[in-house]
Amino acid sequence: MPNSSQIYCNTTLEFRHTLYAIVYTIIFIPGLLANSIALWLLRGFINRKNKAIIFLINLAFADLSHVLSLPLRIYYYINHSWPFGNFLCLLCFYLKYLNMYASIVFLTLISVQRYIFTANPFKAKGWKRRYDAAISIGVWIVVGGACLPFPIYRSSGMNSTSTSCFVDLGNRQMNPMSVVIMMVGAEMTGFFIPLVIVTYCTLKTRAEIKSDSLRCENMKEKLKALRMLLTCASVFFICFTPYHISFFFYVMVNANIIHNCAVQKVILNLHPFSLSLASFNCCLNPILYYFTASEFQNELARCSSSVVRVRLMSKDSVSSIR
Template sequence: MPSGNFSNCSRPFDFQHTLYAITYTAIFIPGLLSNSVALWVLRSFITKNNKAIIFMINLATADLAHVLSLPLRIYYYINHSWPFKHFACLLCFYLKYLNMYASIMFLTLISVQRYIFTANPFKAKDWKRRYDVGISICVWVVVGTACLPFPLYRSSGGNTSTTSCFADLGNNQINMVTMSVMLIFAELLGFIIPMTVITYSSLRTRTQLKLNSMQSMNRKGKDKALRLIITCACVFFICFAPYHINFFFYVMVSTNAIQNCTAQKIILTFHPISISLASLNCCLDPILYFFTASEFKSEMARRSSSMIHGRLMSRESASSI
């Protein structure tokens, strides 16, 4: 997040505009289509007894919000100029981090819920859908509030041009105490705790599966639960772990706590790469729906068949006139 006052030996950012333009262009169409289809299909499960559907809908919503902001990002990184309002820049900047931390929270909740319901089937029967709705609202309020400092501490003042945005924005001055609190908060609550919870849920579900390997009826459900949790873990470690591991050192470089030129160049070079990886979650999250829920695939196939049948009937009606 912080731009900082980097030394002359540590500014290897010439490639980042090209990297962002390529990454966001590659993500936009797949992310838009997959998350739109996911929301279209998942909403049909709201009235059914499917676990984690509410969390999946919120996850797809978070991804879609970020994807819809990508055209403005692509325009900026191709043209190197921001002709839109400064508020639009900060909003796109905010949606990036909102998507990241909302996705982390919902991936964690999906993992925890599926593990608990797999280990304790009776809890699943007593669990009400409104509980998931309440938890989701709390997540959006907490994450939405926690992400506000990211755009609030950005500015267009100082040496930053009014046509600059995103990675080229200046940073308002922040004292070391505030910076340390923000860093600890982001790393602990946004990465370390979710990583621990997701890892624990994955390992415990795998153990449960082995303990009940002789119970064929239980095994099928546990296999699906294990696939879901492992997919959550893979998305988390591929997309969010590199960013948060590098982010700690990035802050150290921005505050000149790390002064070795070689270390600075490595950290600052990897920073845009880690941000690009974080954006890939918009395309990887739909794997949760497509490849871990047989009901989702069946419903998608049914809807596709209905659409094709409807178009064929329309053509037949038109040709008969």
């Protein structure tokens, strides 16, 4: 993101291409396999009474959409050239932020639903699957519209002959005060409020389990809910918290609001690492499915045993022919 302040401070960020190429290469195969398998197995639970299954499917779909765009990102960061056109560049750029904020919202919804149904089991009995489906459609509409400013803001200077994309895109000029207002609003609604909600649900569920430990009523289900909430909170703190802290200051630097050279260099050099860390949510979210859903574990074990049986039968048939 070139601007006058970076040139004045003589800040070089050439390492970003290598860093992003390595990180996205590491993420691609595990993310593709984990989320493809998750979607394949989770689809079988739609008609069951498993809570939050619709949100989990949407979460896996959001991760897979971003993972599928990674080969194009890897190509660009290795070759330093984008031959695929402006639309595909902005689409891949858009998918990254769509994945991030859709993941944040669905993780928040999973946390809220688990907390409410654990604290009030009778509400779970009356909750319809179509409610989750309607909420999910609303999430995609709202988050999809809210993420549109990201590619629009970064599309400055693009033309039919442009070979730059992603990190090398320019910024549209905006009033510094407008940038601050937009950033505060985005950080509050897109990250801080969901983080507070997830943290609250996790702490309240943990406190209720401690207070109910002597009665042991539905303790197995409550512990399962707590594991899911802890996993959601872990993804928030590991992947999204460093990015949103650094991104706020990163935009301040690029809007020429922060002028101190030493501070600029620290912010500009830390931001690529926080952005890379945020992308690992595509690999961490599948852990949520496996370690918190006993049905998912059973289905995965059943499929694995079926594959083993098929292989053994094929070997036996070959041996008998011989």
